[in-house]
Amino acid sequence: MNSNWKKIFDMIQKPERIIIGLMSGTSLDGLDIALCGISGEGRETKVRLIQFTTVPYTNAFKAEVKAIFSRRDADLQQVCLMNEKIGVYHAELILEAIASWGLKPEDIDVIASHGQTIFHAPQSLHGLEAYPNATLQIGDGDHIAVHTGIVTIADFRQKHLAAGGEGAPLAVYGDYLLFSRKGEDRIMLNIGGIANFTYLPADQDASKVFSTDVGPGNTLMDQFVQRHYDGLYFDDQAKIAQAGQINNLLLERLLRADFLSSEFPKTTGPELFNLQYLEDAMAAAGVADLSPEDVMATLNGFSAAVIIDAVKRCFGAGQTPSIYVSGGGMHNPLLMRSLRAGLPTAQFFTTDDLDINPDAKEAVLFAVLANETLVGRGVDFGNREGVPSVQMGKVCLPV
Known part of the structure; x- marks a missing residue:
């Protein structure tokens, strides 16, 4: 042999x-x-x-x-x-x-x-x-x-x-094997470059389990920082975003992508959500001269909005899922505050609570x-x- x-x-x-x-x-x-x-x-x-x-x-x-x-x-x-x-x-x-x-x-x-x-x-x-x-x-x-x-x-x-x-996303396979728990509806939310989640139903029926990308997590924020701030690769502790204000005209344009309203499961990447996508939205919204801080605040709000919408579409606004967060976005305090505010009935954890380092x-x-x-x-x-x-x-x- x-x-x-x-x-x-x-x-x-x-x-x-x-x-x-x-x-x-x-x-x-x-x-x-x-x-x-x-x-x-x-x-x-x-x-x-x-x-x-x-x-x-x-x-x-x-x-x-x-x-x-x-x-x-x-x-x-x-x-x-x-x-x-x-x-x-x-x-x-x-x-x-x-x-x-x-x-x-x-x-x-x-x-x-x-x-x-x-x-x-x-x-x-x-x-x-x-x-x-x-x-x-x-x-x-x-x-x-x-x-x-x-x-x-x-x-x-x-x-x-x-x-x-x-x-x-492939996370659905490992998430189901490791983290499914009878009696608890769970969302395993990973906020990497692209945000995705796995839905684990309380009845542990594998035929109901799915995993889906929902839209940008860190990718647009990281790309913008890398272009406009020499030597930086990401917005550490959301310091840049927290110095700005969300521009609602730009946010509304960013939310218009057909992908965001398409059915689960679905996948995407920086091939769609990139700086050209941002520049097109800024031009359409008439805010091409927006300050970098306001752009970052809006991109942060954009990531939060697509995650919140996806969770609500999965569960309905009145449900109380347990959300276990992992990925780099979990270290972004502004993004996490926005998620908690937008999903007030959800309980938030990290996979540390399931004995797996979220990173x-x-x-x-x-x-x-x-x-x-x-x-x-x-x-x-x-x-x-x-x-x-x-x-x-x-x-x-x-x-």
Whole structure:
């Protein structure tokens, strides 16, 4: 038997697998690395978050990714080169993290790599009837496997697409396995570059579970800050936004995107919600000379408004869901105050209340997806558009 397949066979038999989950989001903050101990499968999955770190990206690396990120005119040679470079770079960061934890590569069973999204093109965005849903994550899994010597499961989103989904959000799978609780309606709200949530019904009926993008989380705010404030990548503690005032004319224009009123589940990205979208809205609203502080206050209010509307559409204005927040947006005090004010009957928590560091949550969920690839027997989410009942990921073997 091939030694790598024997290694996989042996790890499948273990009562607990040691899996590193990776996440690198559209905000390009850095690489989230979550060291997890995972036992069981399906609804019996149990996770121990053993270690977690976020390794910040250098400004030079961010610039390289941004040169091809969410651009229709991206240089194809640079896309190819960055596919390999990101794989090697992530491998280096993983090895450094493993060493800092006093471990060796042979102590790790599997790496679960999300990769770096550079373009997301569901049919609802590209509008081309002859073409299917598509998405592209780079950072080749074979490079990670070869450079670390650890079996790597990567490229999760392609199976989702092949089975009829849009390739996102994938959080629904791990959220249901880890966080569904009988008797409590839950929303697992992740505020990353794009805000998305998973609805977990109190009756735990998997056929009712869904996950959806709702609109911009941090992406427009981050893009605006990076263009107008030298050396800044985000609005730390919403200091800029809190110095301004929401412009209602601009907010009303921002809220006009057809995506925002379309049915759940749905996906989007910076391909739609970008600085051109903002500039067009400012021109249409006649506020092209708005101060940067007022623009930031309005963008902050825009993100809050789309999240509030989506939650109300899911539950109705009078319901009292429990909302568990994760992602970078949970650290934005103005955004969180707006959410609480707009959803006064909801109870707000973070995934810390569920024993998962909210900053680590997405990386942990990819570790769970990898565990399902190895030992899962599958969960039936019903025959619904956008939530195919599949296990995802490609297995990449070391040399």
